[in-house]
Amino acid sequence: ARQEAALTMARRILLTDADHRDLTLDYLKLLTGRQRLRPAAPREVLVVGAGVAGMVCARLLLAAGHKVRVLEANRSRVGGRVKTFRGDLWQDPRLHAEAGAMRIPSSHVLTLALADHLKVPRRPFHLVDVPPQPDLASGDARVVYRSWTGEEFATGTAPAYTAPKGLGGRLVHVNGQTVSKAAYAADPGPVNKSFGWDSTLTAGAAFDRALDTARAYTMVKNGDGTWSDKPIEQRVTGMAQLLYDLDGYSLLRYLQESEGWSDAQVQAVGTLENLTSRLSYGFLHSVFDASDINPAVTYFEFSAGTDALTEALAKDLPIERGRVVTQVRLGDGGVTVVAEPESGPEDEACEGAIGGDRCEYRADAVVLAVPYAALRHVDFDPILPYGKRRAIAELKHDTAHKVLVEFTERWWEWDEDTWRAKLGTDYRPAPHGDAVAAVGGGCVSDEASRFVYFPSHPSDDGAPGGIVLAAYNWAEDALRFDALTPADRHTEALDHLAGLFGERIRRYATDRHVSQSWLRNRWALGEAVIETPGQLLSLGPQVAAPVADRLFFAGDHCQPRYHAWISGAIASGVEAAVQLTSG
Ligand code: ARG
Numbered sequence: 001a002r003q004e005a006a007l008t009m010a011r012r013i014l015l016t017d018a019d020h021r022d023l024t025l026d027y028l029k030l031l032t033g034r035q036r037l038r039p040a041a042p043r044e045v046l047v048v049g050a051g052v053a054g055m056v057c058a059r060l061l062l063a064a065g066h067k068v069r070v071l072e073a074n075r076s077r078v079g080g081r082v083k084t085f086r087g088d089l090w091q092d093p094r095l096h097a098e099a100g101a102m103r104i105p106s107s108h109v110l111t112l113a114l115a116d117h118l119k120v121p122r123r124p125f126h127l128v129d130v131p132p133q134p135d136l137a138s139g140d141a142r143v144v145y146r147s148w149t150g151e152e153f154a155t156g157t158a159p160a161y162t163a164p165k166g167l168g169g170r171l172v173h174v175n176g177q178t179v180s181k182a183a184y185a186a187d188p189g190p191v192n193k194s195f196g197w198d199s200t201l202t203a204g205a206a207f208d209r210a211l212d213t214a215r216a217y218t219m220v221k222n223g224d225g226t227w228s229d230k231p232i233e234q235r236v237t238g239m240a241q242l243l244y245d246l247d248g249y250s251l252l253r254y255l256q257e258s259e260g261w262s263d264a265q266v267q268a269v270g271t272l273e274n275l276t277s278r279l280s281y282g283f284l285h286s287v288f289d290a291s292d293i294n295p296a297v298t299y300f301e302f303s304a305g306t307d308a309l310t311e312a313l314a315k316d317l318p319i320e321r322g323r324v325v326t327q328v329r330l331g332d333g334g335v336t337v338v339a340e341p342e343s344g345p346e347d348e349a350c351e352g353a354i355g356g357d358r359c360e361y362r363a364d365a366v367v368l369a370v371p372y373a374a375l376r377h378v379d380f381d382p383i384l385p386y387g388k389r390r391a392i393a394e395l396k397h398d399t400a401h402k403v404l405v406e407f408t409e410r411w412w413e414w415d416e417d418t419w420r421a422k423l424g425t426d427y428r429p430a431p432h433g434d435a436v437a438a439v440g441g442g443c444v445s446d447e448a449s450r451f452v453y454f455p456s457h458p459s460d461d462g463a464p465g466g467i468v469l470a471a472y473n474w475a476e477d478a479l480r481f482d483a484l485t486p487a488d489r490h491t492e493a494l495d496h497l498a499g500l501f502g503e504r505i506r507r508y509a510t511d512r513h514v515s516q517s518w519l520r521n522r523w524a525l526g527e528a529v530i531e532t533p534g535q536l537l538s539l540g541p542q543v544a545a546p547v548a549d550r551l552f553f554a555g556d557h558c559q560p561r562y563h564a565w566i567s568g569a570i571a572s573g574v575e576a577a578v579q580l581t582s583g
Contacts, residue, residue: 027110028113045366050078051370072323073342078319084096127442166181166441250532276476278475323342376393396529403469403471439454
């Protein structure tokens with residue numbers, strides 16, 4: 001049974017089936033209208049949840065001639081974990097910043113192709129710091145997907161774009177030492193030693209090397225040190241074997257047992273590479289994450305905010321807002337759904353409550369496209385199959401916390417000469433070396449704020465200021481930030497920035513800051529599913545499986561390769577639409 005689960009999940013992770021079809025290619029064509037869903041007798045479909053998954057599914061079903069309605073719990077917005085803070089929240093209402101999804105790896109072709117199809121403008125997102133030159137033209141860069149079938153899919157004809165290398169001017173601050181990323185890369189020894197880890201490798205290089213054991217299951221190493229995918233048949237069996245062998249491993253156990261890492265190395269690399277808070281989570285998640293989040297990846301962001309994508313998806317969709325689904329009854333031939341209004345104070349932490357007059361909806365089929373944990377608060381009649389209930393109850397939902405801080409000027413783009421000119425006689429040197437003129441990139445620190453991200457672009461609509469993601473935390477790190485009051489979070493994040501870049505930054509801080517806890521969000525109930533050891537195989541096969549040909553499931557939790565990514569939500573939404581029309 002474990003072997004069978006491994007094969008099922010291997011296919012799901014690689015988006016393929018028993019015939020080695022390339023589902024990514026199929027989904028790309030469906031999303032961009034080059035292909036249609038199989039014609040089927042029109043059904044009345046209720047989609048629950050106007051996040052990316054639900055809206056993608058609804059659009060495909062509508063285009064195929066089905067009668068579709070979407071129910072959304074939030075009164076005030078659609079988009080789910082795509083959420084852009086804009087307008088009055090900021091002193092300068094021209095600014096915007098992301099509470100949720102913010103960066104799209106260029107390999108996430110489903111997201112980019114859908115956005116391009118909907119004409120949602122994008123531009124590069126810089127994970128590393130680059131010179132502050134406008135690179136807006138590269139936003140329409142083509143993104144290419146080369147299938148194992150030999151077919152190629154491109155999002156456009158504009159030249160491709162590869163992100164430049166970072167300047168290395170942002171800071172590493174651990175164990176009381178503060179050095180630039182460039183200094184750490186040139187001589188990792190002293191920082192590593194401060195953890196008791198005696199190595200001349202950077203933390204990033206050490207972790208990359210540690211993943212070779214996992215890579216070898218599905219890839220071959222070339223003479224020049226790069227890796228290439230094995231043929232698809234071997235990738236599937238290799239992925240199944242990888243799951244079979246290592247799904248039971250936490251990241252910590254893998255690093256210790258398979259790679260022989262010392263505690264000191266685990267701590268050093270964990271702290272610098274954002275692994276510490278997830279050491280107890282399933283190892284496979286870190287393998288996937290490492291290929292999506294690393295300095296060599298090219299990213300895009302949506303120029304007008306990520307919610308430009310969800311607003312484009314919502315356009316012309318029949319969405320009823322403020323409807324919280326509380327009951328789903330399977331009757332003969334159809335489904336009855338009971339929804340109650342969202343009511344109560346609209347509170348930033350909890351976003352609404354439930355109560356008031358309920359109403360009933362009848363449909364032929366229902367797509368449940370809400371975060372998995374939310375289904376625990378829905379009554380199903382008859383109860384869902386055992387495996388499904390277990391998955392809903394037990395799948396680990398991680399949390400993420402972001403603190404966004406507004407500044408009146410973009411001091412992170414200034415070099416030391418600019419600082420001198422700005423401050424005149426008030427000028428004091430930076431505490432940790434001269435400032436480098438740059439946009440994007442960020443700092444890593446072992447203090448509570450942990451990860452800082454600077455905006456990738458000089459300006460929003462000519463605004464002189466900008467919003468810094470002053471603390472982005474996951475898991476345990478996020479929980480501890482969650483427990484603070486909003487004012488405490490601001491103080492913590494601002495003190496941290498002042499410690500790194502000098503007291504001189506404080507004069508540009510406005511009193512505006514917004515933080516987002518995804519765990520405390522009433523309708524999200526967490527950041528995303530990230531399995532604990534063993535869950536991919538024991539629960540994974542149940543997650544997306546339809547029930548009685550009438551209940552379908554969508555959401556990034558349904559796509560194990562892309563939990564916590566828009567691409568996962570999109571793939572799952574397409575999959576649900578395909579399932580619904582192929583019965
Ligand atoms: N996609 C989000 C980001 O870019 C979350 C990443 C966390 N990774 C994950 N697989 N949960 O930060």
